[in-house]
Amino acid sequence: MHSALVKKNQIVSAESYDESIHGVEICCMDQKCKVPVFFVRGTVSLNAHFKTSGKGASVHKDACGFAKPLSFQDTVSKVGEYQESILENNTRQIVIRLSMNEIDPDYEKKTIERNPLDKEKKKPEPVEESLKTSKVTPSSISSLKAVKKLFTTVSPDILAGIMLSVKGQKIPISNLIQSYSEAHEALWSGNAEDVPYFVHGCIEQVTRRERVWYITLSRTDKGYFSLIVFDRHFNHFTYKDTDLIGQEVLAYGYLVKNDYHKGKQSTEMVIKSNQYIEFL
Ligand SMILES: [Zn+2]
Structure with missing residues (x-):
């Protein structure tokens, strides 16, 4: 440790x-x-x-x-436990940039003609940096696979010192990577940030309607949590029901309240492609 x-x-x-x-x-x-x-x-x-x-x-x-050794889910929970005291004590702070644009099928890549020499300049981090932390933590995250790798290879006390840099804010990693039920509670109690979240949970049901698909995570007494795929993204999301139901997944997206389920609070997360979920 x-x-x-x-x-x-x-x-x-x-x-x-x-x-x-x-x-x-x-x-x-x-x-x-x-x-x-x-x-x-x-x-x-x-x-x-x-x-x-x-x-x-x-x-x-x-x-x-x-x-x-901890599972992904247990690591997430321990990092949540440790983060406050690690940050309070100023023990160690690592900033990781979140840049998930690449997984978004709607994101238009800036077509900048790159001079091949530019690639040469993109050398790995200088040695001094690697002595400190970059051996174990990346400088940026651009996929769910990278999040999974981070939480299954780096020890929880190091993870608890990570701040994610997203949309100009630095947010403790345990605020943005949570179980779906914690994220749901944060949203409905007004404690959620206006940035995308990573949530993990088990898929209970898949409902495919003409214009929209609902991938519902295990119901809790607090309400519902569904991943939503709209029809314009159907061709980017190719998993079959049998690939999904009963699986533990990590999903990425904005948390949105939906009052449609009368009496029960329902949280939705719009996902756009296979890349928005990672099997745990
Ligand atoms: Zn111990």
């Missing part, structure tokens, strides 16, 4: 840990765990980090985000 809890409930990153300032009592940063951990100095091949000894009290508890 890259961050740990030291005295005064402060969270420090391994890079900035200093025994003379932070003391030798170091604990797992997961509030459900807090077992003693140890500092491991960085080497040429490995960044400084914290770890348990695996003996006695120094073993992560079951509910801890570092006890075992």
Whole structure:
């Protein structure tokens, strides 16, 4: 793990840990765990980090985000748990730009004639940058696959330090990547941002009408959540019902309220192509 809890409930990153300032009592940063951990100095091949000894009290508890590899969904939930304290402590902040235009079939690419020499200039990040974080986190995200990869390969305490840069705002990643029921609640309680969201959930039902398709996620007592495909995008969305029903997916789009379901709050997300969902 890259961050740990030291005295005064402060969270420090391994890079900035200093025994003379932070003391030798170091604990797992997961509030459900807090077992003693140890500092491991960085080497040429490995960044400084914290770890348990695996003996006695120094073993992560079951509910801890570092006890075992997490599923995509569990990582999303742990990042939500950690984000506030990581950002509060100013432990580490990584900004990732969200640029999803490429997946949008309606988006007109700017046809700028590129000089082949320009490509040459597009070199990878400078070395200093890669020493810090770009080894594990990209500088931008342009697909749902990249989001899935991020949440299944990067540890939750690093993810909790990520801010997504979208439409000129910087938003904590856990605000924009949520379970569909949390996103639904955020929207209806007035806490949603006017930016696209990533939500995960299980597809329960697909209803195909002449002009519009409804892909409904598992119903909760809070209301309905449906992914919507309009007829002008039917040719971009080629999954069959059997590909979809019962599957856990990540979907991308704006959250929209729909009062049509009388008495029940219904949230809709318009999707335009296969690329707007990713199977988990
Ligand atoms: Zn732990």
